[in-house]
Amino acid sequence: GLRGERVGVFAGVIQDDYAGLTRAAGAGRFGSFTSTGLHRSVVANRVSYFLGLTGPSLVVDSGQSSSLVAVQQACDALRRGECSMALAGGVNLLLAAETSVAVERFGGLSREGRSYVFDARADGYVRGEGGGVVVLKLLSDAVADGDDVVCVIRGGAVNNDGGGEGLTVPRCGAQVEVVGLALERSGLGALDVAYVELHGTGTPLGDPVEARALGRVYGVGRSVPLVVGSAKSNVGHLEGAAGVVGLIKAALVVREGLVPASLNFVSAHPDMDLDGWGLRVQCGLGEWPVRGVRRAGVSSFGMGGTNVHLVLEQAPDPASPEQASPDSVRVVPWVLSARSEAALREQAVRLREFVTGNGDVACSDVGRSLVVSRSVFDHRAVVVGSGRGELLAGLDAVAVGEVGPG
Structure with missing residues (x-):
């Protein structure tokens, strides 16, 4: 077949x-x-x-x-x-x-x-x-x-x-x-x-x-x-x-x-x-x-x-749509933090490279790791989206210093 x-x-x-x-x-x-x-x-x-x-x-x-x-x-x-x-x-x-x-x-x-x-x-x-x-x-x-x-x-x-x-x-x-x-x-x-x-x-x-x-x-x-x-x-x-x-x-x-x-x-x-x-x-x-x-x-x-x-x-529970498709169900925040504005933009670039290079990583898991495993500094940005595309677009905005939806 x-x-x-x-x-x-x-x-x-x-x-x-x-x-x-x-x-x-x-x-x-x-x-x-x-x-x-x-x-x-x-x-x-x-x-x-x-x-x-x-x-x-x-x-x-x-x-x-x-x-x-x-x-x-x-x-x-x-x-x-x-x-x-x-x-x-x-x-x-x-x-x-x-x-x-x-x-x-x-x-x-x-x-x-x-x-x-x-x-x-x-x-x-x-x-x-x-x-x-x-x-x-x-x-x-x-x-x-x-x-x-x-x-x-x-x-x-x-x-x-x-x-x-x-x-x-x-x-x-x-x-x-x-x-x-x-x-x-x-x-x-x-x-x-x-x-x-x-x-x-x-x-x-x-x-x-x-x-x-x-x-x-x-x-x-x-x-x-x-x-x-x-x-x-x-x-x-x-x-x-x-x-x-x-x-x-x-x-x-x-x-x-x-x-x-x-x-x-x-x-x-x-x-x-x-x-x-x-x-x-x-x-x-x-x-x-x-x-x-x-x-x-x-x-x-x-x-x-x-x-x-x-x-x-x-494996995700097939009976649970939320667990089976974590990237399409709920809004997810990605929190970035750095010591300077330039470093913050670089964080956005690096995160984008990581996510696009690891196509099977869940957006929710990225969000959790950013919150629980990263230090907090004075310069911060939060990207919010209900799917990978919205979140990546938000990272692109942070990378060039723009403010927009999400």
Whole structure:
């Protein structure tokens, strides 16, 4: 039914087991389809071909963060209007024994065959096989189409470690930065998020770095600890598809308001101060830890340093028109404040750039954040409007020093 539609396909894939096995069989086994069959790009392109989809179609390889980076790229394409809907995710198949041998000699695998995420026994990860795909739309389109919205992706960010102790050694500062950027682009503060689905591989090197980074961003000033967990303790590390597995779990956690156990945790790794960093590993099925709108973070990190973090939010109640379409129901004030008139005009320009660059952020959420998270100075302006267009027009007026309706 989507044939000819501008639907994008974004797939995270990192392993070449099939290609390796094919080449090992020798050129005598090659046929007319071998060349296309060995192209990673065709993992996405064949889906577009089979379903007749005309939007962007590509494979992402950023290491173990590939599938979550694919989701973030799909979100960006939707915001830019490059596609009307997107299929995003990843796949990981364990076909060649040599790949597991290489990972074992790299030092990544658990000798015990268990993912002891954040635990003192952590000694590596367990390889997992499978894949996952999510269907993405702009929230306004999904609501208008009557879709079952599982959750909303408020925002996300991607960066790289940019060097450090080694190519495959994670850098705490870069993880702090990517989480902070994701929150900023979501229009939320750290205390708005109650749960984080960890990258959480169960390695004695990576886990303490991730925990410390989360503590620096999410753990400050919390009255209730940030709850964390990792699907890798349930299904293993799906490598190129690991990020979308974590996303699917986190989306269901946000929808259901129940947090499942992160398995195999008894006591924290000695390099972690979970209590001091404001973190708590979920050890059994539990209710959402705080009242209010449910929001969660999802992390995925590639071995070459490409990090991604997304922020999810509980879907609006379809039975409540006011909640389902916050930008079209009521008048919203946007309050600006600065130390000088020139700075006030610049605030209006910066706010306009933020709002237009984040098409899914709700006008009401912008208004709330401006009131509760910004300092108050002597020079002020208030823009009032019942929709995005009126509010942006008001910002334009403030930016040039004009006074008018709204």
